[in-house]
Amino acid sequence: MNDEAKIGVFVCHCGHNIAGVVDVPEVVKHAQGQEHVTVAKDYMYMCSEKGRSLIREDVKKLGINRVVVAACSPRLHEETFRGALRESGLNPHLLQIANIREQCAWLHEKGPMATEKAKRLVTGAIKRVTYHTPAEEKSVPIFPATLVIGGGIAGMQAALEIASSKHVVYLLDKEPSIGGHMAQFDKTFPTLDCSACILTPKASEVANSPYIRLLTYSEVVDVSGFIGSFTVKVKRKARYVDEGKCIGCGVCQEKCPWTAPSEFDSGIGLRKAIYTPFPQAIPNVPVINRENCVYFLRGKCRACERFCEPKAINFDQQDLYIDLQVGAIIVATGYDVFDPTPISQYGYGQLPNVFTSLEFERLCSPSGPTGGKLKLADGREPQSLAIIHCVGSRDHNYHEYCSRLCCMTGLKYAHLFREKTGGDVYQMYIDMRCFGKAYEEFYQRVQGEGVKFIKGKVAKVSSNGASSEDKDKLTIICEDTLLGEMVNIPVDMVILLTALEPRHDAEEIRKLLRLGQSRDGFLLERHPKLDPVATMSEGIFIAGCCQGPKDIPDTVAQASAAAARVLAVIARGSVETGAVTAFIDENKCSGCKVCNALCPYGAISFDASAKVSQVNQLLCKGCNVCGAACPSGAISTQDFTAKQVMAEIEGVLL
Amino acid sequence: MSFEPKIVAFLCNWCSYAGADLAGTSRMKCAPNVVGIRLMCSGGLEPAYVLKAFKEGADGVLVCGCNLGDCHYTDGNYKTLRRMSLLRKYLDQMGIEEARARLQWVCASCADDFTEAVDKMTSELKELGPAKIKV
Numbered sequence: 001m002n003d004e005a006k007i008g009v010f011v012c013h014c015g016h017n018i019a020g021v022v023d024v025p026e027v028v029k030h031a032q033g034q035e036h037v038t039v040a041k042d043y044m045y046m047c048s049e050k051g052r053s054l055i056r057e058d059v060k061k062l063g064i065n066r067v068v069v070a071a072c073s074p075r076l077h078e079e080t081f082r083g084a085l086r087e088s089g090l091n092p093h094l095l096q097i098a099n100i101r102e103q104c105a106w107l108h109e110k111g112p113m114a115t116e117k118a119k120r121l122v123t124g125a126i127k128r129v130t131y132h133t134p135a136e137e138k139s140v141p142i143f144p145a146t147l148v149i150g151g152g153i154a155g156m157q158a159a160l161e162i163a164s165s166k167h168v169v170y171l172l173d174k175e176p177s178i179g180g181h182m183a184q185f186d187k188t189f190p191t192l193d194c195s196a197c198i199l200t201p202k203a204s205e206v207a208n209s210p211y212i213r214l215l216t217y218s219e220v221v222d223v224s225g226f227i228g229s230f231t232v233k234v235k236r237k238a239r240y241v242d243e244g245k246c247i248g249c250g251v252c253q254e255k256c257p258w259t260a261p262s263e264f265d266s267g268i269g270l271r272k273a274i275y276t277p278f279p280q281a282i283p284n285v286p287v288i289n290r291e292n293c294v295y296f297l298r299g300k301c302r303a304c305e306r307f308c309e310p311k312a313i314n315f316d317q318q319d320l321y322i323d324l325q326v327g328a329i330i331v332a333t334g335y336d337v338f339d340p341t342p343i344s345q346y347g348y349g350q351l352p353n354v355f356t357s358l359e360f361e362r363l364c365s366p367s368g369p370t371g372g373k374l375k376l377a378d379g380r381e382p383q384s385l386a387i388i389h390c391v392g393s394r395d396h397n398y399h400e401y402c403s404r405l406c407c408m409t410g411l412k413y414a415h416l417f418r419e420k421t422g423g424d425v426y427q428m429y430i431d432m433r434c435f436g437k438a439y440e441e442f443y444q445r446v447q448g449e450g451v452k453f454i455k456g457k458v459a460k461v462s463s464n465g466a467s468s469e470d471k472d473k474l475t476i477i478c479e480d481t482l483l484g485e486m487v488n489i490p491v492d493m494v495i496l497l498t499a500l501e502p503r504h505d506a507e508e509i510r511k512l513l514r515l516g517q518s519r520d521g522f523l524l525e526r527h528p529k530l531d532p533v534a535t536m537s538e539g540i541f542i543a544g545c546c547q548g549p550k551d552i553p554d555t556v557a558q559a560s561a562a563a564a565r566v567l568a569v570i571a572r573g574s575v576e577t578g579a580v581t582a583f584i585d586e587n588k589c590s591g592c593k594v595c596n597a598l599c600p601y602g603a604i605s606f607d608a609s610a611k612v613s614q615v616n617q618l619l620c621k622g623c624n625v626c627g628a629a630c631p632s633g634a635i636s637t638q639d640f641t642a643k644q645v646m647a648e649i650e651g652v653l654l
Numbered sequence: 655m656s657f658e659p660k661i662v663a664f665l666c667n668w669c670s671y672a673g674a675d676l677a678g679t680s681r682m683k684c685a686p687n688v689v690g691i692r693l694m695c696s697g698g699l700e701p702a703y704v705l706k707a708f709k710e711g712a713d714g715v716l717v718c719g720c721n722l723g724d725c726h727y728t729d730g731n732y733k734t735l736r737r738m739s740l741l742r743k744y745l746d747q748m749g750i751e752e753a754r755a756r757l758q759w760v761c762a763s764c765a766d767d768f769t770e771a772v773d774k775m776t777s778e779l780k781e782l783g784p785a786k787i788k789v
Contacts, residue, residue: 073675074692075667099690102678107769108686113658117686124691510762514726516672517763519680524762528679536672580694600728623727624698628737640694646706652689653660653710 005036005130008064009122010054012046012071014101021105023115027070030119034126038064046071052084059088066132068125070098070118075536076527086576091134093639098125120652127651131643139574142228143327146566147172149220149509150332152180153199153552154544154559156206158330161563163211167570170324171206172215172234177281178203180334184264186364186372188552189412190442196280196367203282217287221321223329223512227539228575232324238317240288241274245312248284250276252304252313260292262369266359269369274304274313279367288313328539328566331523332559333509335545338392338399338499346388346496347461352377353474354461354494357409364416374420374493382492383423386476387413388458390430392499399499401520403549406497407433411442413495414451425451426489428458428478436551454489456481461494500549513540522548533561538575541565580622580638586612588634595626595635659713659779661688663772664703666696668726670718670760670768677765684769685776688716695719697730701741704755708745713785714754714775718768721759731759748787753778 009031013019024042031040039058043051046069058064067090069081074097082092098121108114144167148155151173159171171178183203185195206212215234222233241252253272262271264278271277273292276284288296288304295301295315305313337358340348347354353376355363366372376382387410393403407429414425432453434443447453462475470490480487502521503509510517515535516524523546526534533541543559544550550558569575584595584604589612596604596613603619604626606612615626615635624637636642665671671692677684693699696719704715717738719731738757745755758771 073671073678075672075675099675099692102675103690104678104686106678106681107674107684109683113686117689120689124689511724514668516676517761519676519763519765521763524676598733600730621727623695623730624693625695625727625730625733628698628700628733637694637698640698642700642702645691645693645700645703648691649662649703649706650710652662652691653707653712 005066006038006062006064007036007066007068007126007129008055008058008062009037009040009068009070009126010046010051011040011042011100011122012051012069013042013044014072014105015044018071018101018105021108021110021114022100022118026115027100027118027122031068031122031126034123036066036130037126038062047077047080052081052087055081055084056088059090065090065094066129067095068098068122068129069095070100070122070125072101073097073099073103092137093135094129094132096125096129096132098122120654123654124648124651128644128648131641131647132639135579135638137576138579139576140228141574142570142572143325144168144570145170145324145326146328146330147230147232147324147326148330148332150180150334150544150546151175151178151216152332152334152544153182153202154332154334154555155180155330156202157556157559158332158543158563159212160202160205160209161560162566163209165567166211167567168211168213170213170215170326172218172220174217174219175277176217176239176287177277177283178206178214178216179278179282181358182552183278184266184358184365185361186368187412187416189408190436190438192412192415200280203280207282214283216283220509220512226577227569228327230326230329230539232326232329234322234324236320236322238319239285240313240315240317241286242312242314242317243283243285245310246285247310247312249309251307251309253286255303255307257301257303258292258294260289265362265369266356268359268362328541328569329513330541330543330562330566331509331513331515331546332543333503333506333546335500335549336503338501340391340496340498343391345460346391346458346494347463347474348496351461351463351474351494353382353492354496356496356498357406357413358498360413360495364420374417376492380492381421383421384425384473384491385413385417385423385493385495386426386428386474386489386491387495387497388428389497390457391496392501394430399501399520401549402433403500404433405500405549405551408436408439408442408551410497411446414446415449418449418451423492426476426491427451427453428456428476429453430455430457436553454478454480454487500545503546506546513537515540515542518548520548522546533558533565539569579617580640581617581620582615582622582624582626582635582637584613584615585634585636586610588632589613590632590634592631594629594631598625598629600625657780657783659687659776659784660711661714661716661775661779662707662712663688663690663716663718664693664696664699665690665760666719666726666731667692667694669720669724669762670696672762673760673764673768676763677769680765682765682769684772687776688772695725695727695730696734697725697727699734699737701737704741705744708748708750708785708787714756714779716771716775717755717757718760718771719757721761724761750785750787751782753782754785
């Protein structure tokens with residue numbers, strides 16, 4: 001027992017968040033009488049400047065040397081309160097947080113049981129903090145380079161912002177070109193400016209920036225380290241085209257005799273086996289897809305190689321692995337589009353004139369497979385269109401959330417369809433959500449253009465026209481809830497406004513970067529309202545649709561915010577960290593070597609001359625797997641020693 | 655008044671603690687009988703912690719870690735799995751029923767796995783009554 005411990009206990013109301021469920025004065029009273037507790041008090045918002053000053057004052061006036069804060073999760077504000085200790089001249093590790101918000105007040109109904117649990121948590125923290133020891137604080141320099149994962153509009157925006165401060169940015173994308181989904185769009189709502197026209201200048205700015213290193217057709221395979229000094233292993237997939245030699249003339253693509261469905265055109269157009277996804281691709285260097293290239297499949301052809309003047313084709317190219325040193329990381333990996341095939345009643349994949357939103361974008365685009373002309377499967381121009389909202393969104397069978405931008409996308413399509421064909425457009429919607437700047441006005445405008453709005457969820461898209469003159473048409477069977485009756489509407493074309501969903505590889509990215517995921521599968525921000533850019537991993541920020549569906553203005557705003565956060569990290573120059581690592585007490589170690597083999601990082605070695613094991617502090621990550629196995633109790637991990645945890649167990653059960 | 659079991663949960667920092675936080679953030683509700691103690695990794699759980707909890711009067715111990723294959727420290731949770739099955743034998747000898755010491759994987763986005771485990775354990779231990787350790 002540490003007789004010198006003088007503990008200050010600070011219980012936070014968090015407005016009504018905690019105090020509305022837990023009897024805070026009762027918790028304070030409970031803490032007051034406890035051994036080593038010098039002072040216990042409550043305050044409305046402990047994380048505020050005033051709240052932190054309470055800690056500083058009591059360190060100064062009462063000489064407290066240990067602090068318990070009963071408030072929100074340590075995952076949220078541990079750093080904040082450690083800062084308060086630092087400012088008071090106390091070692092920041094002499095702090096313990098009792099999580100009475102996320103794991104108590106928010107989890108339970110108001111009443112004596114919730115207060116009882118809060119008391120237990122606080123007592124556990126008081127007992128535990130008695131055994132806390134200072135950790136040596138190391139100042140780690142920030143490596144002033146940044147990695148941005150994902151080269152869509154979010155990644156490009158973030159990279160450009162950082163590059164404008166003359167710091168190096170690595171901009172990585174899995175695809176052969178940057179641009180992301182925005183490059184696939186035709187027009188953007190509500191201004192109807194052409195997507196390529198606003199995106200391509202940004203993309204060339206990225207390409208021309210002396211501070212941005214483009215890593216396209218590349219993947220992150222491993223991330224180690226922490227804020228200030230991450231080491232990122234990147235796989236540069238073989239393009240089979242030398243980026244240094246290729247002049248982007250496009251002759252190889254002309255000469256290549258083999259085609260495959262174009263991913264960029266959502267599969268409705270064709271590309272060659274050697275290709276750039278779209279004409280304005282950056283970098284303008286093609287890739288050869290091994291699965292489509294007949295030389296890789298059958299060992300013959302090499303037409304591209306024969307016609308390539310600068311001799312840039314290299315069939316022997318191998319995947320290349322490189323290590324990047326960066327101080328911060330921005331994740332801007334975007335989204336996937338929901339595949340509506342499972343909703344078989346809408347006929348996607350069975351009825352030829354049912355399209356997803358992304359397919360319709362490509363049909364509208366002048367650089368798309370039809371040159372921007374709307375065509376049905378038989379080549380006719382469609383004269384009527386039904387736009388079905390919320391396909392996969394706001395649906396308990398698929399995604400409960402609203403994808404946010406489909407309503408506006410539907411309005412945009414209605415306008416474009418009317419402009420191109422003059423035909424009839426029907427919108428089948430649940431609720432129209434036009435929330436952004438000038439969005440409601442756009443809704444009014446499209447209503448004024450004669451588009452028909454039917455409030456109801458579509459039951460079925462049928463291939464049989466109701467009458468003989470409609471026999472080639474699709475029939476929308478739907479309840480018009482405002483009229484209170486079923487309607488059958490014959491149309492030529494159907495667009496499904498498909499949901500945005502977490503990328504299929506979001507889970508891999510999450511694991512690589514140790515991020516959280518919210519219940520919908522999108523990456524988890526540090527705080528849903530006050531910190532939507534940071535993550536629970538220090539030095540890693542998120543931007544764009546990887547965090548949740550959002551439109552372009554919101555994406556760009558978040559990307560700029562992420563860049564600002566990175567620049568703040570770089571400007572700071574260094575970070576203070578107290579390493580949570582394991583230590584071996586040589587006097588207790590029996591030299592049994594049990595721990596040596598257990599360490600997942602190979603951080604423990606055996607010193608044969610002293611006959612004891614030793615921990616390499618640089619390799620140790622503080623999991624305490626060794627400590628849990630040590631038969632002599634010789635290993636303890638800073639901030640998680642057996643004494644501390646045992647005391648906490650006693651406390652929560654008192 | 656009906657019997658309210660006291661349960662200690664050991665939660666790994668990266669998955670289970672985050673999952674339990676998410677349950678709160680999502681305003682899900684569960685029984686207030688379980689008090690969480692944060693560890694860096696479930697593999698850092700010394701078996702003595704579980705014994706200590708029963709000694710101090712716990713009616714149940716819930717050990718939570720990342721899903722197998724998802725451990726932040728590569729494979730710490732496999733070590734937890736092995737240690738818990740070994741510990742089981744000691745607990746049997748102490749007369750601590752199987753229902754009182756449980757292992758539950760809770761990922762960072764699996765808030766419902768956490769609340770369900772808490773509610774299930776609480777209601778089952780209410781039936782079972784207070785823990786009695788054989789000496």
